[in-house]
Amino acid sequence: MTLHPIVIELIQLLMILFLSPAFAGWVKIVKCRTQGRTAPGLLQPYRDIARLFAKDVVLAENASWVFRSTPYIVFGVTLMAGGVIPLISVDLPLADTADIIVLVMLFAIVRFCTALAGMDVGTAFGGMGSSREMMISSLAEPAMLMAVFTVSLAGSSTSLTQMVTVMSGHAFVIRPSLAFSLVAFVLIALAETGRIPVDNPATHLELTMIHEAMILEYSGRYLALIEWAGMMKLVIYFSLGTAVFFPWGISGSGDPLSLIIRALFFVAKLAAGGAVMVLIETGLAKMRIFRLPDYLGSAFLLATLGMIAFFILE
Amino acid sequence: MLLDYVSLSAAAAPLDIAGFSVLLLLGSALCAPFLSRWERLLIPAAFSLATVASLAAVHAGFTALVTGSNSAATVAMGLPGLPFNLRLDPLAGFFLVVIGLLSAFVSVYSIGYVRGYLGRRPTTQLVLFYLLFLAGMFLVVLADDAYLFLLAWELMAAASYFLVMYEDEVAANRRAAFLYLVVAHVGAIAILLSFGVMAGLTTGSGGFQSYTFDAMRAARLSPAWGAAAFFLSFFGFAAKAGVIPLHVWLPEAHPAAPSNVSALMSGVMLKTAIYGMVRVAFDLIREFPWWWGGIVLCFGLVSAVLGVLYALMQHDLKRLLAFHSVENIGIILIGLGLAMVFTSFQFHSLAALALVAALYHTLNHALFKGLLFMGAGAVIHSTNERNMEEMGGLIHQLPWTSALFLVGCVSISGLPPFNGFVSEWLTFQAFLLSPVLPHPLLKLLVPLGAALLALTGALAAACFVKAFGVTFLGSWRGHRRKEQISEVGPAMRLGMLGAALCCLALGVLPTFVIGWIDNIPQQLFGGEIAKSAGSYGWLWLTPYSPERASYSGPVVFFGILAMVAATYLLLHVRRAAIRRVPLWDCGFEKVTPRMQYTASAFAMPVRRVFGFFFAVREQVELVSPQNHPVMADTINYRLRIRDRFWGWFYQPLADISFWVARRAGKLQQGRIQVYLLYSFVTLIVLLVFL
Amino acid sequence: MSNALVIQLNTLLAALILLTSFALLVQRRMFAILHLFAWQGFFLGVSTAVIGFATGEHHLYISSLLTLVMKVLLLPYILYALIKKLKVHREIESIMNTSCTMFLGIALVIFSYHLTAPIRQLSTLVTRSTLAVALATVMLGMLMMVTRRHAVSQIIGFLAMENGLFFAATSATYGMPMVVELGVALDLLIAAFIFGIFFFHINTTFDSLDVDQMAKLKETD
Numbered sequence A: 001m002t003l004h005p006i007v008i009e010l011i012q013l014l015m016i017l018f019l020s021p022a023f024a025g026w027v028k029i030v031k032c033r034t035q036g037r038t039a040p041g042l043l044q045p046y047r048d049i050a051r052l053f054a055k056d057v058v059l060a061e062n063a064s065w066v067f068r069s070t071p072y073i074v075f076g077v078t079l080m081a082g083g084v085i086p087l088i089s090v091d092l093p094l095a096d097t098a099d100i101i102v103l104v105m106l107f108a109i110v111r112f113c114t115a116l117a118g119m120d121v122g123t124a125f126g127g128m129g130s131s132r133e134m135m136i137s138s139l140a141e142p143a144m145l146m147a148v149f150t151v152s153l154a155g156s157s158t159s160l161t162q163m164v165t166v167m168s169g170h171a172f173v174i175r176p177s178l179a180f181s182l183v184a185f186v187l188i189a190l191a192e193t194g195r196i197p198v199d200n201p202a203t204h205l206e207l208t209m210i211h212e213a214m215i216l217e218y219s220g221r222y223l224a225l226i227e228w229a230g231m232m233k234l235v236i237y238f239s240l241g242t243a244v245f246f247p248w249g250i251s252g253s254g255d256p257l258s259l260i261i262r263a264l265f266f267v268a269k270l271a272a273g274g275a276v277m278v279l280i281e282t283g284l285a286k287m288r289i290f291r292l293p294d295y296l297g298s299a300f301l302l303a304t305l306g307m308i309a310f311f312i313l314e
Numbered sequence B: 001m002l003l004d005y006v007s008l009s010a011a012a013a014p015l016d017i018a019g020f021s022v023l024l025l026l027g028s029a030l031c032a033p034f035l036s037r038w039e040r041l042l043i044p045a046a047f048s049l050a051t052v053a054s055l056a057a058v059h060a061g062f063t064a065l066v067t068g069s070n071s072a073a074t075v076a077m078g079l080p081g082l083p084f085n086l087r088l089d090p091l092a093g094f095f096l097v098v099i100g101l102l103s104a105f106v107s108v109y110s111i112g113y114v115r116g117y118l119g120r121r122p123t124t125q126l127v128l129f130y131l132l133f134l135a136g137m138f139l140v141v142l143a144d145d146a147y148l149f150l151l152a153w154e155l156m157a158a159a160s161y162f163l164v165m166y167e168d169e170v171a172a173n174r175r176a177a178f179l180y181l182v183v184a185h186v187g188a189i190a191i192l193l194s195f196g197v198m199a200g201l202t203t204g205s206g207g208f209q210s211y212t213f214d215a216m217r218a219a220r221l222s223p224a225w226g227a228a229a230f231f232l233s234f235f236g237f238a239a240k241a242g243v244i245p246l247h248v249w250l251p252e253a254h255p256a257a258p259s260n261v262s263a264l265m266s267g268v269m270l271k272t273a274i275y276g277m278v279r280v281a282f283d284l285i286r287e288f289p290w291w292w293g294g295i296v297l298c299f300g301l302v303s304a305v306l307g308v309l310y311a312l313m314q315h316d317l318k319r320l321l322a323f324h325s326v327e328n329i330g331i332i333l334i335g336l337g338l339a340m341v342f343t344s345f346q347f348h349s350l351a352a353l354a355l356v357a358a359l360y361h362t363l364n365h366a367l368f369k370g371l372l373f374m375g376a377g378a379v380i381h382s383t384n385e386r387n388m389e390e391m392g393g394l395i396h397q398l399p400w401t402s403a404l405f406l407v408g409c410v411s412i413s414g415l416p417p418f419n420g421f422v423s424e425w426l427t428f429q430a431f432l433l434s435p436v437l438p439h440p441l442l443k444l445l446v447p448l449g450a451a452l453l454a455l456t457g458a459l460a461a462a463c464f465v466k467a468f469g470v471t472f473l474g475s476w477r478g479h480r481r482k483e484q485i486s487e488v489g490p491a492m493r494l495g496m497l498g499a500a501l502c503c504l505a506l507g508v509l510p511t512f513v514i515g516w517i518d519n520i521p522q523q524l525f526g527g528e529i530a531k532s533a534g535s536y537g538w539l540w541l542t543p544y545s546p547e548r549a550s551y552s553g554p555v556v557f558f559g560i561l562a563m564v565a566a567t568y569l570l571l572h573v574r575r576a577a578i579r580r581v582p583l584w585d586c587g588f589e590k591v592t593p594r595m596q597y598t599a600s601a602f603a604m605p606v607r608r609v610f611g612f613f614f615a616v617r618e619q620v621e622l623v624s625p626q627n628h629p630v631m632a633d634t635i636n637y638r639l640r641i642r643d644r645f646w647g648w649f650y651q652p653l654a655d656i657s658f659w660v661a662r663r664a665g666k667l668q669q670g671r672i673q674v675y676l677l678y679s680f681v682t683l684i685v686l687l688v689f690l
Numbered sequence C: 001m002s003n004a005l006v007i008q009l010n011t012l013l014a015a016l017i018l019l020t021s022f023a024l025l026v027q028r029r030m031f032a033i034l035h036l037f038a039w040q041g042f043f044l045g046v047s048t049a050v051i052g053f054a055t056g057e058h059h060l061y062i063s064s065l066l067t068l069v070m071k072v073l074l075l076p077y078i079l080y081a082l083i084k085k086l087k088v089h090r091e092i093e094s095i096m097n098t099s100c101t102m103f104l105g106i107a108l109v110i111f112s113y114h115l116t117a118p119i120r121q122l123s124t125l126v127t128r129s130t131l132a133v134a135l136a137t138v139m140l141g142m143l144m145m146v147t148r149r150h151a152v153s154q155i156i157g158f159l160a161m162e163n164g165l166f167f168a169a170t171s172a173t174y175g176m177p178m179v180v181e182l183g184v185a186l187d188l189l190i191a192a193f194i195f196g197i198f199f200f201h202i203n204t205t206f207d208s209l210d211v212d213q214m215a216k217l218k219e220t221d
Helices: A005-034 A044-054 A065-084 A100-120 A124-155 A160-169 A176-192 A220-245 A256-283 A289-313 B002-009 B014-035 B039-067 B090-117 B124-142 B146-164 B171-200 B207-211 B213-218 B223-241 B250-256 B259-284 B290-312 B317-344 B348-383 B399-412 B419-432 B440-472 B490-508 B510-517 B519-525 B553-572 B599-613 B644-665 B672-689 C003-026 C030-055 C059-086 C098-115 C117-122 C128-147 C151-173 C178-206 C213-217
Strands: A057-060 B071-079 B082-088 B578-581 B615-623 B634-642
Touching: A005 A044, A005 A065, A005 A220, A005 A256, A044 A220, A057 A065, A057 A220, A065 A100, A065 A220, A065 B553, A100 A124, A100 A160, A100 A220, A100 B419, A100 B440, A124 A160, A124 A176, A124 A220, A124 A289, A124 B419, A124 B440, A124 B599, A160 A220, A176 A220, A176 A256, A176 A289, A176 C003, A220 A256, A220 B553, A289 B440, A289 B599, A289 C003, A289 C098, A289 C128, B014 B039, B014 B071, B014 B082, B014 B090, B014 B124, B039 B082, B039 B090, B039 B124, B039 B510, B039 B519, B071 B146, B082 B090, B082 B124, B082 B146, B082 B213, B090 B124, B090 B259, B090 B348, B090 B490, B090 B519, B124 B146, B124 B259, B146 B171, B146 B259, B171 B207, B171 B213, B171 B223, B171 B250, B171 B259, B207 B213, B213 B259, B223 B259, B223 B290, B250 B259, B250 B317, B259 B317, B259 B348, B259 B519, B290 B317, B290 B440, B290 B599, B317 B348, B317 B419, B317 B440, B348 B399, B348 B419, B348 B490, B348 B510, B348 B519, B399 B419, B399 B440, B399 B490, B419 B440, B419 B490, B440 B599, B440 C098, B490 B510, B490 B553, B510 B519, B634 B644, C003 C030, C003 C098, C003 C128, C003 C151, C030 C059, C030 C151, C059 C151, C059 C178, C098 C117, C098 C128, C117 C128, C128 C151, C151 C178
Parallel strands: A057 B578
Antiparallel strands: B071 B082, B615 B634
């Protein structure tokens, strides 16, 4: 019994929706263990989100409709982006509506709206977060595009389903261009999702905040939506990486049993990736903001090297 | 159904309708000075006529574009033996649509905007030159010979000069208009020389017929002369389009002009230069080596990156928008350059993709830049401020303007589902297909261009977050008390709304637009993409092939709407309330509007990172009566940013011209015998050599 | 070992050598530079061994062993001892900022790719595609010598250039004659000793090994 593609799409959306807090919890557990602290439970992010939903919203007097609508837009667009990446099947109806460039631009919408919301309340924190975030994103975009370009050369397409199909057809072979692009992608993903060494997700010190500064005035269900969207964004970047660089175990038939097996395989990849990310985070310190151009410049360099390596060596 | 409409209206030939529109504009311009006593009636009447004329031109152009027709006519005006030749082919038709669509919206907007000048200044000149300006632009696009082209080009330049000089009691405006005039005429000379080269090399059909474009199309140009003709015309059109380094007049002239004029200048006048480039390169000189396209591509990349960096440093709203025009012209040139490179290697369908991307961006830019200038005009009209650092919190007073300006900001930042994204996506796809190029060096260098394009897109988004955030969000920063700032009138709102709706429509339904534009590459060099672009159905845009890349505007738009609506509805039924309280700001009580980020503050990280492109000088001064090193009464911060091109390019040019002029001035001896000697020597020389 | 696997391993090692050359360009800490140089030598040695195994040219094994001993163990150790004895500053500055150096590096790589294109078309060897990487390594070594301010970094740039030449030799002609190789290896060793003695004297005279300081030696103003 094969499931209809729309049902598979819904299952994938629900997976992203409900697995992302668990992923955030898992990352927290691994980080605390490596640092020798006691971790909160795996389900703590769910409790946090539920608590925030139940609370009143405290809204500034001069907040406009831009501020009030941003959490919904951010959440909706992130969910849409989650529907575009092939996670457990290549047979998704939404996947043909957007290729990898559209995906990058969907995240640009999220960033744009959040930056506007940061400017909306008229505090110094919001402006600071918005301006730093836009600087980082403007430096990360060329590097991201170069990495995408190299990968699309290897997969001869920018459509994600096509890339997954083509690359999982090849045997496991280390190609220098893809290796360079992978390292570049990891560096950029750390910058875009706001993890150490770019931005500390747990800080509220004004000198070190970037993402937190923009959402400082949000409370109640708005904050819940934005936090949840942040967790989903992390899972989505991670699944983008696996779809492009480790695409084995994504495509397959539509019957429920193999779907469940692929879903479990995806969860295993998530868990492993989360552990690797925690090791990177624990091993590095957060960089000063004006060192970030060097950092993103090396990401760009690696991506360009990957592209050159494709032409020279392959 | 669309074809029925077209065949019905084809009864009246499109060229006739276009001619009618031009005549309507010229006729109203002629009548306007006589009606200067009834200004209150003149303004709505004249601008409504302008709207009608623009819509007629849109209709004519659209018919020509969709049916792929190519009609010509000869009008026996002009000099005896040198009649005017007109032609309406798909390329001209497309540009008629671009010009006519935006000018229709701006004319509706002007009905409300120009009323603001009543009583302060005579508006007849504004009306008169506006109509002449529109007529000039339409004629440039319709011209089929060098004579009418240059005549219309001059009409356009002269009319816009007077429009820029409209508020002429401000010395800065006069200087800006003069600079504009100088650069425009330097460009016009270059274009004239280029046409001269092409006309001089036409074969057969002796005498006066060589100035027509038909004769130039038939001419065979040797590589050296072809390069001369192309680069002369590229220089001339680049001066008009505002390509770096000939961009210096743009940030001066566009803020000086009234906002409806700025919208037209930035939105469509720059596009006539693009029309000229496409016409000369693809229609008149048809074969060219790859390095011409490479040079165009390089200029496009430089203009795009430098334009957006300069724009980020501005705090005058209109100057910021003017620099963004430089950036977007750069993006259009990138598409054009790629198209030229692909054509020279005979990859016609890829060239069609790049050309369609460039032309689509032309249409998009006209609409969203026009919308942004109209919005800026509305803001300046309501607040009497041009400096962003004095504004803030206007979203509460100007709800419509801010919402429509936001549409413009989102479009220009290239975010889905609006139109800016579609043309940028198509340009990226053209870049990503460059590995088929046989030349090994090009294969490696063109992708670096794609990275620069991504950088410009991200910096543009940053700039518009700054522009919208500082102007409309937050609280009022100004030193003056906020007077009664009220929303602008219905005419202005209607004009902006029309442009915004077009932005959305062009973003959500790209397959139709591409189907219409596709006639142009077919006419010019026989490449087309519409077959593959619509091969998946009208919902999906697949420019090269469905496996290569696909984008579905409607599905993304409705998908986002559906998700957002679902989220809202599921969460709206909540027992948790919303409480309005003063700002939290981490518990800091004494928040004043002066503590917000200013425009210069927002741009500071980018200024630090990319600062080597400008001459930046920052000065911080502590005023402290007891000469204490840390505690101060006042802290003054001075920031000066200058365009380096003045020092590198224009100052040396000016110095050299003055030096040459001083040398030549030695001829003026002052004594009558010397002048008689000059005449005598000239007479002898002529007798000897002739 | 099948041909395809050899080619893959070879390209992977070439890519890693290129990566280490770039890292040498932008890295600032002295000991990190030494480690990177050792890694470069290691990749080079392994690559030579792999080619030797695939083509059956046994003299490449000896070259590989020589490279590994000299460039991974001996030379880095000599330089490490030198640095400890001189008690030099641990950071090396460069005359341009990181982004400029990187862009120049990329331009040089593209240039060497363009230069070696005709050879790639004519050659029939397994290793023909790595010639561009070898040439790029030579150029990046020279760039390192030009853009760094410290005398120790210049010697490392010189050694990196030699690495590139060695790699070019293996890519283009499956190695140099044995006599040439032994001669070059001996020359390198002696050069390292002589450099060490000179640096000691320079440091005693100037109290610094910053190259800009040595500009005081010129006679005109």
